[in-house]
Amino acid sequence: MTPSKQAFLCVALCVLPAGCANIPKAQSPLEVHRSFAASFEKVWNGSMGAVEALNGTVLARDESGGLIGCKIPYGDKGTDEYLNISIVRPGPNGLMCRVHVVPYAFSVSKAVTQIPSPEGPKVILIAEFDDIHFRKNHLSDVSNAFLESLDERVGQGKP
């Protein structure tokens, strides 16, 4: 085998596994995971308790689906952050209950749009409105506070 073929093979062997390992999975790097050696019920109750302890408001709660959407205040400026909490039950052979936390901040922006009015084609209606949209929060103290509280209630989770 010539040196050039050897080099090509070497590069291919290095690159291919790296490419395979990057098969996209839906999970985002912003998401925080914790695995707990505890029952679903214990982790669910611990999560609800942690949200309550942080004075959170629950937007959506679905115990059978393992989902909580909530709003948690932080700081002293009346600011809120939003957390999605997903609790995945252990599989048939598994012992670990897995928790996914995705934090969101939200922003309100103004926009202007033009809409044709039924009164005539030359008349336009200009509406100003608040457009709410959420963005993932890269630096979330709230999700850390939630996980600390959950650890206290359920036992130390594994990242």
Next chain:
Amino acid sequence: MKKTIALLIVSAFVFAGCGPQTRRIQTDTRLAQWFANDFKEFPAPAVSAMKGGESRVFENASYDEVWEAVTLVLIQDGVIAHSSKHTGVVVGLTRPPLGVYVERSQGKVPVYLYWMKELYTAVDEPAATLVYFPELNTKAADFLDRISTQLYAGKKWKYLYAGN
């Protein structure tokens, strides 16, 4: 002279407001109202309406597996405002908010998407749509692809996801 007077009178009327008008209103979207109310009793879209949206059937998977994949993908995209595994409906506050219906079925599990564009209508002018979303077909295909990846990646390439 008469023509000049007539022109002046017409101009005066036009400037006084007889010409085409631009109305300027300050209004909220229905979404803003729900937001202010912390989405209390936020109604899920009707299943019949959701079944008219984009869909994909996921084979060789159980309802539980598909539900888990759907929720793990949706929590990445927006805050969850409604969820019921019992009915199979979950709503995330994406832009526009997205309702997902997972139908209970053996072996082949259909997933339907419903973009809740109606939440971007004005409270004071219900007929007025305030935002148009032209690329929802692409977004829907992308969302369904991500569910597929989430669902099947761990099955196809188990060695890559050992421990997950």
